[in-house]
Amino acid sequence: MLVEGKPMRTIWTEDEGDSVLYIDQTLLPYELRIRTARSWERLVQAIERMEVRGAPLIGVAGAWAAALAVADDPGGNELRRRLEVIASARPTAVNLQWAVKRMSARLSGLEGRERIRCARSEAARMAEEDVAANRSIGRYAARLLRALSEARPGRPLQILTHCNAGWLATVDYGTALSGVYQCSADGIPVHVWADETRPRLQGLLTEWELRMAGLPVTLVADNAGGYLMQRGLVDVVIVGADRIAANGDAANKIGTYLKALAARESGVPFYVAAPFSTIDFSLSRGSGIPIEKRSGGELREIRGVRPDGSVSTLRIAPQQTDAFNPGFDVTPAELITGIITEKGVLRPSELLEWRPQ
Ligand SMILES: CSC[C@@H](O)[C@@H](O)C(=O)COP(=O)(O)O
Numbered sequence: 001m002l003v004e005g006k007p008m009r010t011i012w013t014e015d016e017g018d019s020v021l022y023i024d025q026t027l028l029p030y031e032l033r034i035r036t037a038r039s040w041e042r043l044v045q046a047i048e049r050m051e052v053r054g055a056p057l058i059g060v061a062g063a064w065a066a067a068l069a070v071a072d073d074p075g076g077n078e079l080r081r082r083l084e085v086i087a088s089a090r091p092t093a094v095n096l097q098w099a100v101k102r103m104s105a106r107l108s109g110l111e112g113r114e115r116i117r118c119a120r121s122e123a124a125r126m127a128e129e130d131v132a133a134n135r136s137i138g139r140y141a142a143r144l145l146r147a148l149s150e151a152r153p154g155r156p157l158q159i160l161t162h163c164n165a166g167w168l169a170t171v172d173y174g175t176a177l178s179g180v181y182q183c184s185a186d187g188i189p190v191h192v193w194a195d196e197t198r199p200r201l202q203g204l205l206t207e208w209e210l211r212m213a214g215l216p217v218t219l220v221a222d223n224a225g226g227y228l229m230q231r232g233l234v235d236v237v238i239v240g241a242d243r244i245a246a247n248g249d250a251a252n253k254i255g256t257y258l259k260a261l262a263a264r265e266s267g268v269p270f271y272v273a274a275p276f277s278t279i280d281f282s283l284s285r286g287s288g289i290p291i292e293k294r295s296g297g298e299l300r301e302i303r304g305v306r307p308d309g310s311v312s313t314l315r316i317a318p319q320q321t322d323a324f325n326p327g328f329d330v331t332p333a334e335l336i337t338g339i340i341t342e343k344g345v346l347r348p349s350e351l352l353e354w355r356p357q
Helices: 040-048 055-071 079-087 094-107 112-150 176-186 202-212 222-230 256-266 348-354
Strands: 011-014 019-023 034-037 157-161 190-195 217-220 236-239 243-245 250-253 270-273 301-305 311-315 328-331 338-341 344-346
Touching: 011 055, 011 112, 019 055, 034 040, 034 055, 040 055, 040 079, 055 079, 055 094, 055 112, 079 094, 094 112, 112 157, 112 176, 112 236, 112 270, 112 338, 112 344, 157 176, 157 222, 176 190, 176 202, 176 236, 176 270, 190 202, 190 222, 202 217, 217 222, 222 256, 236 256, 250 256, 256 270, 256 328, 338 348, 344 348
Parallel strands: 157 190, 157 236, 190 217, 236 270, 270 338
Antiparallel strands: 011 019, 019 034, 243 250, 250 328, 301 311, 338 344
16 A cells, blocks of 8 residues: 555564554544564464454564564473464454464474464565455455446446455455455546444444545435335445354454345345465364454544544443344355455355365
């Protein structure tokens, strides 16, 4: 992504891997601040606090946390426990566990400097692979969007998305939004409806990054999706995913399932865009996906910016208000038109054919 004319990723390293730098997403869209983690514990904290968020980005952050953990544990006595802590920083996005498993397998049998060197190069490789996968997802998505657009000449293709599955949720380009960026590069006219995504307002991140890229985007309240689809104002829904079961059931940010139901009712195609690192072939169906239950405080408070520019939190419900706050829901495979991956657009029922041997 170009930020103020310069290419920028959401996470990168300096000091030969001793420092991991990332964009603190808790301050966006008000302030673009880069933070530096010099310890694995600080990076785990960044994942837990959602300073870094989005399934693919959490995976790569987990890999870098593992590399930092290796570097300050020369004897390797602590590594197994540390990797467990990293893998459990957030439960739903399988990319985190996938990344930690891959690091663990890569490091097995290695010692000392060789182990540190391999940990860093494996984490860097995973970051590059994420970028390549997202580019490929974007190309497949753009082909599909071009066909939809050509069937509706004379006006921009209307895309609705939920949460943020853009540049910010990955190392670069995004998953669901990668296709939107590719359309813009290919001259296909598009307009995006960005669901606000209560309570953490990831839709503001979607709106911010698309606007920064010069793409037409309109923020809508989460509850507006049904209205828009019923009136023919949405041509296609594309969302990301945090974990996809082998049968194609897909967990994504809470509220996604309602969008899929409204899409089916209105005859709007509903696509999920995600890399293979988000597919959990060990789960036969979505009911096995662990759903993160977040603090009720996220519903009682809201973050915003004061007239002086400072970011602050305001109470919108009394402290004693009981609140239930599941972070994700599962959209059943039968509501999903296709899963856009780096290997092509698959029907949910085709996923099993791609299970690694
Ligand atoms: C590209 S990750 C999938 C996204 O659509 C989305 O659910 C997401 O951003 C993850 O949620 P978050 O809780 O912000 O980490």
